[in-house]
Amino acid sequence: xxxxxxxxxxxxxxxxxxxxxxxxxxxxxxxxxxxxxxxxxxxxxxxxxxxxxxxxxxxxxxxxxxxxxxxxxxxxxxxxxxxxxxxxxxxxxxxxxxxxxxxxxxxxxxxxxxxxxxxxxxxxxxxxxxxxxxxxxxxxxxxxxxxxxxxxxxxxxxxxxxxxxxxxxxxxxxxxxxxxxxxxxxxxxxxxxxxxxxxxxxxxxxxxxxxxxxxxxxxxxxxxxxxxxxxxxxxxxxxxxxxx
Numbered sequence: 192x193x194x195x196x197x198x199x200x201x202x203x204x205x206x207x208x209x210x211x212x213x214x215x216x217x218x219x220x221x222x223x224x225x226x227x228x229x230x231x232x233x234x235x236x237x238x239x240x241x242x243x244x245x246x247x248x249x250x251x252x253x254x255x256x257x258x259x260x261x262x263x264x265x266x267x268x269x270x271x272x273x274x275x276x277x278x279x280x281x282x283x284x285x286x287x288x289x290x291x292x293x294x295x296x297x298x299x300x301x302x303x304x305x306x307x308x309x310x311x312x313x314x315x316x317x318x319x320x321x322x323x324x325x326x327x328x329x330x331x332x333x334x335x336x337x338x339x340x341x342x343x344x345x346x347x348x349x350x351x352x353x354x355x356x357x358x359x360x361x362x363x364x365x366x367x368x369x370x371x372x373x374x375x376x377x378x379x380x381x382x383x384x385x386x387x388x389x390x391x392x393x394x395x396x397x398x399x400x401x402x403x404x405x406x407x408x409x410x411x412x413x414x415x416x417x418x419x420x421x422x423x424x425x426x427x428x429x430x431x432x433x434x435x
Contacts, residue, residue, distance in 0.1 A: 193336045193343075195261070199239045202425040207243035209427045210419060214370060215251060218354060221369070224323050225354045230363035230413050231374030231421075233403055234381035240374065240421070241358040253353045258319060260359020262333045263312045311361060320367055323355045360406065363413040373417035378403035380423050 218225045227244070229237045238259065245255040319330045327349060334345040349355075363371050378400070414420055420428040 193334060193338075195238060195259075195337055197239050197242055199243055203236060203239045203243040204247075206421055206425045206427050207240065207247045210244060210372065211247040211251060213419075213427075213429060215253075217369070218248075218253060223326070224349075224352060225370075226320055226324065226368045227354060227356045227370050227372065228362040228365055228368050229356065229358040229372045229374070230360065230410070230417070232376065232378055232381060232407055232410065233360060234378070235374040235376040236381075236425075237358040237360075237374060240372070241356045244356060245354075248354055254351050255354040255356055256347060256349060256352050257356045257358060258316060258332065258347075260311060260316060260357065260362055262335050263316045263359075264335070311359075313361065313364065316357060316359075316362075317365055317367070320355065320357060320365065323349055323352075324367060360410060361413075363410070363416045370419060371417045372419045372421065373414040374421045375414050376421075376423050377407050 214225075214227075229240050229244075231237050241257045241259075245257055248255040315333070319332055322330050329349060330347050332345060332347060334343045335341075336343060357365060357368075363373055418430065420430055422428060
């Protein structure tokens with residue numbers, strides 16, 4: 192997402208080094224692009240971990256690309272009547288993409304507008320991953336401009352890319368994945384990081400805090416899908432998935 196603020200700390204880098212060291216052999220022995228997801232609650236540091244892992248991979252000579260789930264928020268066209276919403280048609284399933292501030296307004300209007308099967312076009316993200324696995328040289332995806340509250344399109348160059356990292360709240364649910372990472376920090380643990388990120392006035396907004404509490408309930412079990420668990424203090428635990 193264009194305009195997002197990444198605050199990469201030493202603990203992100205340390206965790207990324209451990210993860211890449213653990214996965215490097217598997218990545219190098221895989222004869223296609225390798226897919227990693229990073230899931231967790233809002234403000235848990237998914238984007239920072241994605242960038243830290245990308246940097247460690249590239250230091251090891253492996254080119255990596257990040258796909259952020261935040262670029263895939265959606266709204267059915269017939270509901271797209273609000274003034275000030277700027278969107279483009281992606282062409283798949285006749286859906287518009289909804290910018291973040293407009294998505295926040297929709298959540299406030301409709302308490303059911305929350306979750307992976309409502310506000311996020313997971314099929315588009317899944318399709319991009321499948322095409323990457325097929326070896327395509329480029330993929331087309333939406334790109335959110337956070338400050339302008341609008342959606343653009345971008346062509347992502349996959350030439351020479353060995354690893355694709357999909358990061359976002361619900362990415363643990365994606366299929367066609369080699370390794371799932373989950374950051375086990377809830378909305379209370381992430382308060383300090385959300386303050387640093389300074390996305391508008393979301394910190395301390397009672398509505399946002401209720402949304403984060405609901406989000407916590409939705410994805411609480413996602414850590415059982417993970418191969419790699421990042422703990423509250425950013426320790427790294429390699430685990431057998433309880434659900435496969």
